Amino acid sequence: MDKVRVSVTGVSKTIKNQAVVSDISFALSEGSILACCGGNGAGKSTLLRMLAGITRPSSGEIAVNGMRWSENRIAYARQIGYMPDDYLFHHGLTAREMLSFWAALRKVPKxxxxxxxxxxxxxxxANKKVDTFSKGMRQRVLFAQALIGQPVLLLMDEPTNGLDPFWTQEFVKQLKQLREEGCSIIFSTHQxxxxxxxxxxxxxxxNGIxxxxxxxxxxxxxYHSLYAAFHGSLGIESGIPTSSMI
Structure with missing residues (x-):
């Protein structure tokens, strides 16, 4: 049986008395890739931030390799690489300087x-200032920082936003290679x-469900395609049974 890398059990998040994520459960094995799909406000980013340990669930439990955030936050975080959907880069720093900073935080060799x-x-x-980069190039810098600590779990929020068709395909190739290396991956996307x-x-x-x-x-x-499943037969409100083990 495949080793369970990530376990999510009954996770919910309420913000200002509004349910943002409601009773999400799943398990992801080592060397598997999970896509979290949905429209704006679906709760995808909140779920990823909870997995990354940035925000705590209102209820439920999350474990990575059997370790919970509440038990040892530093050790939990060391297992994870996180790519946010956007980032305010520091003015004047090059790509190499930015990544050297993140490498120092992760305590990995230069x-x-x-x-x-x-x-x-x-x-x-590498020696050009990041604030002169295009959106797609900045996305690739964020991807690089998520990889720098050689995580066993890679979390990415809308990682292909701003990528041109060539780099979108390269990104897919990179994910498949990381999967072969044993990394488990969860990414959100509307693509x-x-x-x-x-x-x-x-x-x-x-709506968080x-x-x-x-x-x-x-x-x-x-359904022949995910597009048909999501927009057609699934229809967001379809009666397809959900699975708790994926």
Whole structure:
């Protein structure tokens, strides 16, 4: 049986008496990729922030390799690489300087900076200031910082926003390579074609609720595509049974 890397049990988040995420449960095995899909306000980003330990659930439990945030926050965080949907970069710093800062925080060798710059195709721009970069290039810097600590769990919030078609495909290739290396990955997206190509499993969210989950292949078999599953037959409010083990 595959090793469970991430366990989420009955997780909910309430903000100002409003349920943002409601009773989400799933388990993700080692070396698997999960796409969390849904529209704006579906609760995807909040779920990722709870997984990353940035915000605490109002109820429920999250464990990574059996470790809970409440037991040892530092050890929990060391297992995770997190890519936010946006970041306010410091003015005047180069890509190499930014990643060197993150490497120091992670206590990893400086040689790791060059490795991740090469991996995201920014070695030639390493000494250029990040605030001059395009949106897509800044996304690749954020991707590099999420990788720098060689995490066992990679969390990414809308990672392909701003990427051109070439780098979107390169991103998918990178995810598949990371999966082969044993990394477990959870990313949010509203780009269903990316989810279909990159992910093994998918959760559809609407108003903080899991309205459908399972393998990408099972949805494709039933609906021919994730687009059809989400926008057509699933219809957000469909009666497809949800799965608690993915």
């Amino acid at each position: 040689s790791r900076v060059s490795e991740v710059l090469s991996r995201v195709g920014l070695e030639e721009q 269903l074609d990316v989810a279909e190509e990159a992910a093994d499993q998918v959760i559809f969210m609407n 899991n309205v459908g989950s399972g393998s990408v292949e099972s949805f494709k078999h039933r």
